[in-house]
Amino acid sequence: MIRDEFPQTESAAKFTPLTGLVPLLPMALYPKDVLFIVMGSLNTIDRARIITETWLQWSEGNFFIFADVANDSIPFVTLPELRNKSSKWDGQHRQLLGSQWLIHNKSKLINSVKWFVFVDDDTWVNIPALLSYLRLFDHRLLLSIGYIWDNINVGGWAYFSGGAGIVFSHPAFMSVMPAIYTTTCPFKGLNDITFMHCQKQKGVTKINSDRFFYEKPHTLSEFRIVTPVSYVGYVTFHYVSNAQLARQMTCDTAAYWKRPIRGCDGVRHEYMLNHNI
Known part of the structure; x- marks a missing residue:
């Protein structure tokens, strides 16, 4: 039963024996x-x-x-607390304060969402792959997913790479975000370290996934060449700030997953795998 598998999660503890009558996922x-x-940032x-x-077109404005x-x-x-505060260290507060603002000012939207994804403005996200991957998890549990740095950069801690993207289930988001500050x-000085500390305090299960990648896609290739096979199955990459590369990756992914997107007319798909999903 789910309560035996996840005894530490508050959301699982709220389930009743009748829960088994409906699909878990x-x-x-x-x-x-x-x-x-x-x-x-400006x-x-x-x-x-x-x-x-x-x-972000795939998000349908969400x-x-x-x-x-x-x-x-x-x-x-x-927000007033963020306005004209442009340093890297000021930036560490934007998603944290922004999340708290959303909880208080966009409650209808927040209540309708199953998963929350934190990314930087140079993170590239394969939303079709993300949606497919998240179906493997139950959004009712206290879960967070991403690429975990284990005892790297910050000794003794395991924490998510913010640039690779961090996913929170709805219960995890609502447990962690109001408690920050x-x-x-x-x-804790950095937003991803702050997330990590509060996740531990709130009993949120952290799931490491190499589908979330902390670097550019060409680093996966022995020859440092970017081809669709390098990225169409991944969920995220970091440091994708080149407009041509971002468009090529997005349009190749749109063709691969059959999820059309605006702006891809005329974009060639060289080396595209013949694969149906």
Whole structure:
């Protein structure tokens, strides 16, 4: 039974014996089931333009980019606590304060979302692969998913790579985010370290997945060449800030997963695998 498998999770403990009468996993997952919370910046506004013109189209508008300025054309959202605070260290607060703002001001949206995904503005996300992958997990449990650095950079800690993207189930998001900046979950200097500390405090299970990648796709190739086989099956890559590369990756992925996207007319798909999904 699920309570035996996940005894430490609050969400599992709330289930009753009748839970077994319904499927444990959802039968389908749709773009509106996932909300993307992006760290943006006026200094890197071109990155935001790239992601809104490429992979974020798959989100069907289900995203917020929190930045140090407001800009409706991107769109950027800012808050009084974030406005005109442009340093790298200031940026560590954008997704944290933004999430708390969403909980208080967008409750209807928050209640409708099953998964929350935190990414940087130079993270590339394969949303079709993400939706397929997340179907393997139950969004009702206290779960977080991403690429875990284990005893690297910060000795003695295992924490998610923020650039590779961090996924929270709805219960995990609602448990962790309101507690940040409290004595239970104080700010730890970096947002991914803060996440890690609060996840531990709240009993959130961390799942390591190499489908979330902390580097550029060419680093996976022995010859450092980017081809569709390098990325169409992955969920994320980091440091994808070149507009041409981001568009090629997105359009190749759209063709591979048969998820058409605007702006791909005329884009060639060389070395594309003949594969049906």
